[in-house]
Amino acid sequence: MASPTxxxxxxxxxxxxxxxxxxxxxxxxxxxxxxQPSDKYKLTPSICRRGEDxxxxxxxxxxxxxxxxxxxxxxLEVISRFLNGCDRSGLVVPGYTQEIKRQLAHERASFLTASRSWPLPEMYAIMAVAQHYDVPTRxxxxxxxxxVACYFAASSAKFEVDSQGMPRIAIWALDTMHSKDWQTVSIIRTPGGTSRNQAAQSGLFTTHNVRESSLTDYYxxxxxxxxxxxxxxxxTASSLLKITLPLFEAPVLLLLCSKLGVDGSTLFPGYHGVAKSVRDWANIEVGVKMSRSALDQANADSYDNDPDFH
Structure with missing residues (x-):
């Protein structure tokens, strides 16, 4: 059974x-x-996750x-509640039509048919917008x-230092060359106008397809x-790579990304993104100091544990 390298x-x-x-x-x-902020996290969509958080x-x-x-x-219930809220707020959601509104209200079974898998292509843009506003989807x-992936791994990491456990952040790399032959996983690229954030981040998605034949299976x-x-x-060993880095290097990675022009202000266009870049700056200030302390401690531990120095 193949696994990530x-x-x-x-x-x-x-x-x-x-x-x-x-x-x-x-x-x-x-x-x-x-x-991702931890190399322990699996590649599981937010709506599919279980557990306390x-x-x-x-x-x-x-x-x-x-x-x-x-x-x-x-x-479907989560998406429906998102769209109902957008209706009440007078917000336009790309791909949201009167027909989809009717189906969500009265015919949800129509989203699950023998000939088509869930999620349906006409729902991609809607789900992409919801996803970019932290509404969980698949x-x-x-x-x-x-x-950009390096930025998200570093900016979402918690900069607490654990010199014993040595937690690590992760950047995943997936080869999509043969993705047209996949049946279970789809690559989704929605138009750039779907979300300003998505366009700025050169974003796209993967999703797991659900077929009618599996509906009664245990989830x-x-x-x-x-x-x-x-x-x-x-x-192929290089089809999925998990590239990891010690947590105490995350502030340095965040700083280097900023120097490369990849920060909150460029990835989240608008005031929110600028404010995020300021918070990132503060985290860098604190985190770089902590990373130096962690590195010093790690070097000290290596010295103490090395028999050649005693």
Missing amino acids: EIPFETAEDLLNFVSPLNPFWDAEQYIFRG SFGYGSPRKAFADTVSRQVHYE LLDWTERSF QPEALEDVQEIYGVGN
């Missing part, structure tokens, strides 16, 4: 040099990238989403720019790295 780095500079589009390693493939945890509606069919209906965010949260088709017929 992990490539660990110890410094932010080395990691950036590796993921740089100038690195010939990336020339022959068609990679997309995703940054997941959306709706503890609610009866989430608890009863125990089959594939009930999970999809739960997703879309998983990716970017075509590796430095288990989907994780992209567990889907064997993405590794190809030959289980």
